[in-house]
Amino acid sequence: MQIPAEAVAATALIEVVRISALPTEQGAPYPGAVIAHWVGNEAAGALALIETLTGSEQHRCGFAPGWAIRAYEESLDLALFEAAFCFRCHEVRMHGTAVPPALVTQFFDGEAPPAQALLTLFRTVAP
Template structure:
């Protein structure tokens, strides 16, 4: 999956469990439950995983369950909402060039996607992890 050039400025990533997925097709902000903040090695590992997501056929549902907000030391750079059902990841934000500001396809069964989803699940509070395994 293509990431914006601003990825190089990412200092921290907020992990978001999306609670109202229907609003994320055109919304300006990524909303849901903030479950973790990743810094340092977690940021570079996550961006490497996302950047290595292979393409797939994009389906139509786009009901995302997880998302990230990528920040520099002072600003929001970009957001991504992931739908592991329809193989879509919506990339948008203030530092996303127009051509990349869209829904990108990814293969949710690929090793990088499975690892990313596992990291999302592992970042959730322990009592919620069993419920989240379904997404």
């Protein structure tokens, strides 16, 4: 999966969100509870894992993401990007100040080891 390199380099904090609904407006944050904060090596490791997600063909499920991450730079103002993951249709939707239009919608192999490791990481921090 592609994440803008400048966003990865600038990320100081990641919020992990357990998504409860779809946003009501395009570009709005995904609603849900923030269940974890990752900083330092934990944030860098998560981004490195996400970057290893291999591409896949589009699957159809209606896009019902369960998890999202929001990446912030040190100022913690606006999110550099938010990425919402649907492990059923293997789709990632991203938006934010650092996301070019070409990277807004991507597809990943949800059965591949990196995707399963990411799902396990999300589930590990869930209450």
